[in-house]
Amino acid sequence: MYTQALDxxxxxxxxxxxxERLERFQARIDADEKIEPKDWMPEAxxxxxxxxxxxxxxSEIVGMLPEGNWITRAPSLRxxxxxxxxxxxxxxxxxxxxxxxxxxxxARGELVAQLLIGRAKYSxxxxxxxxxxxxxxxxxxxxxxxxxxxxxxxxxxxxxPYARAMVRICKEESFHQRQGYELMLTLARGSAEQRxxxxxxxxxxxxxxxxxxxPSDTDSVHTAQSMRWKIKRFTNDELRQRFIDxxxxxxxxxxxxxxxxxxxxxxxAGHYVHGPIDWSEFHAVLKGDGPCNRxxxxxxxxxxxxxxxxxxxxxxxxxxHAGSARAAQAG
Amino acid sequence: MSPAAxxxxxxxxxxxxxxxxxxLGDTSLIAAQRLGALLGHGPALxxxxxxxxxxxxxxxxxxxxxxxxxxxxxxxxxEDALAFLRDAGQFRNMALAEQPDGxxxxxxxxxxxxxxxxxxxxxxxxxSRDRExxxxxxxAVKECRYHWRxxxxxxxxxxxxxxxxxxxxxxALEKLWRFTDxxxxxxxxxxxxxxxxxxxxxxxxxxxxxxxxxxxxxxxxLERPAQRHYPWHGKRGVHTEHLGHLLAEMQFxxxxxxxxSW
Numbered sequence: 001m002y003t004q005a006l007d008x009x010x011x012x013x014x015x016x017x018x019x020e021r022l023e024r025f026q027a028r029i030d031a032d033e034k035i036e037p038k039d040w041m042p043e044a045x046x047x048x049x050x051x052x053x054x055x056x057x058x059s060e061i062v063g064m065l066p067e068g069n070w071i072t073r074a075p076s077l078r079x080x081x082x083x084x085x086x087x088x089x090x091x092x093x094x095x096x097x098x099x100x101x102x103x104x105x106x107a108r109g110e111l112v113a114q115l116l117i118g119r120a121k122y123s124x125x126x127x128x129x130x131x132x133x134x135x136x137x138x139x140x141x142x143x144x145x146x147x148x149x150x151x152x153x154x155x156x157x158x159x160x161p162y163a164r165a166m167v168r169i170c171k172e173e174s175f176h177q178r179q180g181y182e183l184m185l186t187l188a189r190g191s192a193e194q195r196x197x198x199x200x201x202x203x204x205x206x207x208x209x210x211x212x213x214x215p216s217d218t219d220s221v222h223t224a225q226s227m228r229w230k231i232k233r234f235t236n237d238e239l240r241q242r243f244i245d246x247x248x249x250x251x252x253x254x255x256x257x258x259x260x261x262x263x264x265x266x267x268x269a270g271h272y273v274h275g276p277i278d279w280s281e282f283h284a285v286l287k288g289d290g291p292c293n294r295x296x297x298x299x300x301x302x303x304x305x306x307x308x309x310x311x312x313x314x315x316x317x318x319x320x321h322a323g324s325a326r327a328a329q330a331g
Numbered sequence: 332m333s334p335a336a337x338x339x340x341x342x343x344x345x346x347x348x349x350x351x352x353x354x355l356g357d358t359s360l361i362a363a364q365r366l367g368a369l370l371g372h373g374p375a376l377x378x379x380x381x382x383x384x385x386x387x388x389x390x391x392x393x394x395x396x397x398x399x400x401x402x403x404x405x406x407x408x409x410e411d412a413l414a415f416l417r418d419a420g421q422f423r424n425m426a427l428a429e430q431p432d433g434x435x436x437x438x439x440x441x442x443x444x445x446x447x448x449x450x451x452x453x454x455x456x457x458x459s460r461d462r463e464x465x466x467x468x469x470x471a472v473k474e475c476r477y478h479w480r481x482x483x484x485x486x487x488x489x490x491x492x493x494x495x496x497x498x499x500x501x502x503a504l505e506k507l508w509r510f511t512d513x514x515x516x517x518x519x520x521x522x523x524x525x526x527x528x529x530x531x532x533x534x535x536x537x538x539x540x541x542x543x544x545x546x547x548x549x550x551x552x553l554e555r556p557a558q559r560h561y562p563w564h565g566k567r568g569v570h571t572e573h574l575g576h577l578l579a580e581m582q583f584x585x586x587x588x589x590x591x592s593w
Contacts, residue, residue, distance in 0.1 A: 064371035064379075071367040075584035075593035076411045077360075077394050080367065081387060087370050088383030095376055133584055133593070191591045299372065307374025309499070310435045313492025320491065 018042075029230050034160035037103040045229055048222075049159050050104050052231065054111045057097035058122035060090045061115075062296050066130040067139060075133060082179055083136060089172045096168065100161040116301050124282065125212050127290030134187055134194075134201035140180015142202075142209040142247065148173050149243045150213065158230035181250065188254040195255070202251065203259045210274070211282045213240040219279075244272045343527040349403045350423060351524050352464065353413075354566045355452070356396030357424035360414060361574070362445060363389035364581055365432055374435055381481055385442070388474040395467045415585040419574045426565035427510035429574045436489055436499040440507050443482035444544065448514040450475040451539040455531030464529065483547040490551025501553060508556040513564045515540060 021040055028035065035041055064087050071087065074080035098108040114120040125143055130136065151173060154166040187198040214220060214236040226232035234242075248265075251258050262275030284290065343351075366386035373379035397410040408416075427445050432438045453475055456468035489500040517525070517533030524530025548555050563569045584593065 061371075061376070068371040071370060072364060072580050073583055075415070075588075077390060077397075077414055079593055080363075081390050081394070084367055084370065084383055084387050084390065088380055088387070091371070091376055091379045091383065095380070098376075186592060190593075191588065193588060194591060303372040303374070306372075307378075307435065309493065309495050310374035310378075310489070313496030314488050316496075317488040317492045 026228070029158050029228075032230075033158075034163065035158050036160045044225075045231075046104050048226065048229070048231060049162065050101055050106050053097055053101040053104075053162055054106075054114070055121050055123070057094045057101060057111065058115045058120055059126065060094035060097060062122045062126045062300065064090050064094075065296055065299050066126055066128070066292070067136060069130045070133060070136050073133070074136075079183070086140070086176050086179065089176070093169050093172070096165040100165045103161045112304070116297070116304055118288075118297060121286070123212060124285040124290060125208050127285050127293045127296060128204070128208050129292050131204075132197050132201060134184070134197040135205070137180050137183030137187060137198070138201040138205045140176050140178075141184050141250070142180075142205050143212070144173050144177040144180060145247060146209050146212045146243050148177060149239050149246075153233040153239075156230070156233060184254055184256075188256060198254065199256050202256050206259050207277065207281070208285075210240055210244070210277055211279075213237075213243065215279065215282070216277075241271055244274055248272050341523070341527050343524060343529055345403055345405070347520060347523055347527075348461070348529065349400055350520055351530060352396055352400040352403060353423040354425070355456075356393050356400055356413075357422045358428045358445070358449070359389040359396065360393035361422070361424040361428040361577065362442070363387075363393060364577060365428065365430075366438075366442075369432055369438065378435075382438075385478050385481065388471075388478065392467065392471045392474070395470075399463055399467065411585070415582045419570050419578055420568045422565070422570065422574060422578070423568065424565050424570075424574075425510070425513055426563070426569075426571050426574075427507065427514065429565065429571060429577055430507060430510065431573055433503065434499060435485075436496070436503040437507065439482055439485045439489060440500060440503040442478065443486045443547065444507065444511055444514070446475060446479040446482050447540050447543045447547075448511075448536070450479050451536050451543070452531060454539075455536065459530070460528035479543075486547055486553075487551045490548075490553045497552070500551070504548075504553060505556050509559055509561040512558065512561040513566060516564075518564070518567065 022042060025035075025040065025042060025045075035045075067083065067090075068087050071080065071083050074083050098111060101111060102108060111120065115122065125146075130139070148170060151166055151170050155163055155170055157163045157166065184198055187194040217223060217235045217237045220236050223232060223235050227235075248258055248263065260275045262273075264273055265271075266273050285293070288294075363386045366382050366389065370379060370383050370386070373382055393414070394410050397413045401408045401410065401413055425445065425448070427441060430437070430441050433441075450472065453468040453472040457465055457472055459465040459468065486500065489496040491497070515533075515537045521530060521533050525532050545555065563571075565571075565574070
């Protein structure tokens with residue numbers, strides 16, 4: 001998931017002599033064949049995937065920050081262990097995804113550099129602050145829950161390395177979602193103060209979670225081409241609806257109120273109908289004016305800068321000892 | 332050796348065992364708390380993942396040890412009561428563990444000196460007469476071997492890397508070396524635990540620690556700082572100013588909302 005910001009439409013501009021290759025490529029996609037790194041692919045397909053996978057990878061890495069914010073304050077040793085493991089899993093997801101992007105011919109360093117200069121997008125959800133312990137449960141429950149809705153179809157994405165990375169990531173995400181929900185359940189069954197903490201977190205995270213699916217289908221410029229290429233299998237609105245249908249009963253079970261006065265169940269359609277989403281907030285956060293955009297990027301830059309001398313030392317050491325390693329191999 | 336043939340040993344008191352297990356458990360807990368704060372801020376993604384692993388191992392050791400300490404004490408305190416509801420003066424961790432993360436060189440030097448001590452201690456404790464402690468040590472020693480490989484590997488790369496990395500790691504070593512006095516100077520409790528067959532022989536730990544650390548320093552092209560007497564020992568509850576701040580942050584939720592489950 002975390003790819004709501006796919007920007008300008010990429011119009012595949014195939015030269016005439018490539019028409020036949022394009023047709024063959026599309027026929028393979030239509031036959032549900034996986035595209036592998038060494039296969040021919042249209043440049044626009046490659047660029048769309050690089051952008052999408054890199055955004056996903058950056059989101060995992062930036063996503064370590066809001067949750068990492070509570071590692072030192074987790075209220076029990078078990079919760080602390082679970083949270084460390086979760087944040088570490090996100091780092092692991094970032095790593096597989098950067099590797100998947102590298103199979104498309106772009107280096108991890110280049111992608112990270114784009115993030116640090118503010119040119120690459122990552123999921124806007126991580127530009128919201130984690131203010132209380134209940135936010136950790138809510139991120140697991142809602143944010144990972146929304147991520148799973150988006151990611152499960154990606155396990156069948158036409159690009160092999162991305163699809164395979166997603167299989168493993170989805171397993172871990174669904175584990176995180178259950179842990180988050182279990183945390184919320186503990187708060188919801190706890191003291192009045194704990195219940196209030198849980199409700200406050202739901203109030204703050206509900207709408208941003210719905211925005212994670214990206215703009216409404218009528219405003220989403222990418223959907224059609226991405227669906228033709230089977231990079232995307234469902235539209236933003238379809239996925240958002242599934243998420244709402246799955247999540248509202250979970251909130252009810254917790255005894256919490258979804259902060260949408262217009263929310264109602266349409267029995268005939270078998271779906272929940274939600275109130276209007278404030279897309280001006282979505283666009284503001286996307287543009288850099290969310291509550292924590294500056295802090296998140298500053299934290300990534302500061303880690304990168306503070307680590308520079310360490311990476312240089314490792315490279316210098318490897319360089320110095322490369323000769324002796326080669327000699328040992330030769331001998 | 333049959334129990335009858337075993338040489339007569341002094342029996343350790345429950346108070347001694349409680350204090351001793353706290354020394355181990357609190358050291359792992361405080362080190363895990365320090366490393367946990369670094370997650371997401373490391374010099375490279377690979378180091379973030381490794382540091383997360385080490386923090387998790389240490390936290391796992393702390394949970395087993397604090398639960399054991401609670402059982403020995405017999406006053407109904409579990410791992411969380413011990414972690415979240417004691418003040419700094421009741422913590423028994425080595426003061427080295429509570430030293431701030433600093434730059435990557437300080438983190439690595441702190442971990443390296445501590446890892447060597449934990450590795451040798453648990454190696455020895457795996458043969459402890461206290462079966463529960465021996466079981467925990469047996470698991471911990473495998474983890475500590477990996478921790479040592481990571482920290483000593485970085486000590487060498489930083490020491491023998493660039494001029495800057497060498498300067499930084501040397502400064503970190505100078506800064507933190509005084510806290511090794513506590514790791515290696517046995518006090519009366521360490522001595523009683525050794526005599527009762529529960530704890531390791533202090534001289535053995537010192538010798539093995541010295542050998543291990545000296546070899547890593549030599550490979551890292553670092554000189555060993557002069558050993559100074561530094562008698563303010565965290566293991567007896569005398570800490571540096573850093574521990575109070577660490578605990579204020581770590582214990583905030585259970586203190587602000589007493590008596591609830593999380």
